Amino acid sequence: MTLPLSDSALIGTCLAASALGLIVLTSGGGGAAPEPESAAQTETALPLGATPAAPDAVDPEFGEQVRAYLLQNPEVIFEAVAEFERRNAQAQGDMDGALIEANAEALFNDPMSWVGGNPEGDVTLVEFLDYKCGFCKRALPEVDALLEQDDNIRVIVKELPILGAESELASRFAISVLDLAGPEAYESVHVELMGYEGSITPDYLEDVADSLDLELEEIVAHMDSDTVSDVIEGNRALAQRLQISGTPTFVMGDQMIRGFVPTDAMLEAAAIARQ
Structure with a gap:
C-alpha cells in the first residue's frame, strides 16, 4: 500500500526530482534533442522572416559542480523545502492580518x-x-x-x-x-x-x-x-x-x-x- 505524502514530503520529492533532472541534463546524460525531420518543417513553424533561436548552451563544468554538490549535500533539497514553507507561512500570515484588519x-x-x-x-x-x-x-x-x-x-x-x-x-x-x-x-x-x-x-x-x-x-x-x-x-x-x-x-x-x-x-x- 502506498501511503499519501505530506505537503512537505511532496514538495521535497518534486525538488529532488528536479535536482536529479538537472544532474542528468548538466552531465550530458539526457541525450541530444531530436533533429527536425526537415528544414521545411522548421521554417513553417516560425513567423515569416524569423530565424530559429540557438538553444542555450549548458556549461559542462558547471553541470559537474552542481551534480557533485547535490550528491554530497542532498540535505539542501529539504533545507529549500523548509525555507519555502517559512516564506509561504509568512505570506499567508501577512494576508490573514490584512483580511482581519479589513473586517x-x-x-x-x-x-x-x-x-x-x-x-x-x-x-x-x-x-x-x-x-x-x-x-x-x-x-x-x-x-x-x-x-x-x-x-x-x-x-x-x-x-x-x-x-x-x-x-x-x-x-x-x-x-x-x-x-x-x-x-x-x-x-x-x-x-x-x-x-x-x-x-x-x-x-x-x-x-x-x-x-x-x-x-x-x-x-x-x-x-x-x-x-x-x-x-x-x-x-x-x-x-x-x-x-x-x-x-x-x-x-x-x-x-x-x-x-x-x-x-x-x-x-x-x-x-x-x-x-
Missing part, C-alpha cells in the same frame, strides 16, 4: 454574537464553529482550559453551519435562544450542543429547551425569522471574505488559526497578540 468591526464588535470569557479582556478570541463538527467539539475543552489559564481573554462565538441541515437547525436554535433568552441561556445551549454526539432533531431541541426551562414555542417561532437568518448569512459572508473554508477557525489578534489546536497553541497565539 475587524464585523469580527470583534458584532452585537449579535455571543461574548464570553472576560468581556474586558485585552485579547479577543473569535471562533467560527459548526455544531456538527467533531473538531469543534474537541476544541471546546481546549478553549475552556485556555480561559482557566488566562483570565484576560474575551471570547466571541460565530455560528458557521456548513455541514448540512442539522448544523443549520442547531445554529438557528442557538441564535434564537441568544436573541430571546440572553447570553447565559445561550451559553448553556452552546455547551449542550457541543457535547451532544447524536442527531440534532426538533425532538432533541425540545428536550434541550425543557431541561433549561426555555420557552420552546417562542424560540422555535423565532428560528426562521429574518433576524436569525441575517446572523447566519452575515457570518457566512464574513467567513468568505476571510477565506475561511472550514471549522473550527480561530481569529486572535492579527492571526488566523485554521483547524483544531490545543490549549498551548492558543496560549502562544495570545502571547503573540499581546506583543
Whole structure:
C-alpha cells in the first residue's frame, strides 16, 4: 500500500526530482534533442522572416559542480523545502492580518454574537464553529482550559453551519435562544450542543429547551425569522471574505488559526497578540 505524502514530503520529492533532472541534463546524460525531420518543417513553424533561436548552451563544468554538490549535500533539497514553507507561512500570515484588519468591526464588535470569557479582556478570541463538527467539539475543552489559564481573554462565538441541515437547525436554535433568552441561556445551549454526539432533531431541541426551562414555542417561532437568518448569512459572508473554508477557525489578534489546536497553541497565539 502506498501511503499519501505530506505537503512537505511532496514538495521535497518534486525538488529532488528536479535536482536529479538537472544532474542528468548538466552531465550530458539526457541525450541530444531530436533533429527536425526537415528544414521545411522548421521554417513553417516560425513567423515569416524569423530565424530559429540557438538553444542555450549548458556549461559542462558547471553541470559537474552542481551534480557533485547535490550528491554530497542532498540535505539542501529539504533545507529549500523548509525555507519555502517559512516564506509561504509568512505570506499567508501577512494576508490573514490584512483580511482581519479589513473586517475587524464585523469580527470583534458584532452585537449579535455571543461574548464570553472576560468581556474586558485585552485579547479577543473569535471562533467560527459548526455544531456538527467533531473538531469543534474537541476544541471546546481546549478553549475552556485556555480561559482557566488566562483570565484576560474575551471570547466571541460565530455560528458557521456548513455541514448540512442539522448544523443549520442547531445554529438557528442557538441564535434564537441568544436573541430571546440572553447570553447565559445561550451559553448553556452552546455547551449542550457541543457535547451532544447524536442527531440534532426538533425532538432533541425540545428536550434541550425543557431541561433549561426555555420557552420552546417562542424560540422555535423565532428560528426562521429574518433576524436569525441575517446572523447566519452575515457570518457566512464574513467567513468568505476571510477565506475561511472550514471549522473550527480561530481569529486572535492579527492571526488566523485554521483547524483544531490545543490549549498551548492558543496560549502562544495570545502571547503573540499581546506583543
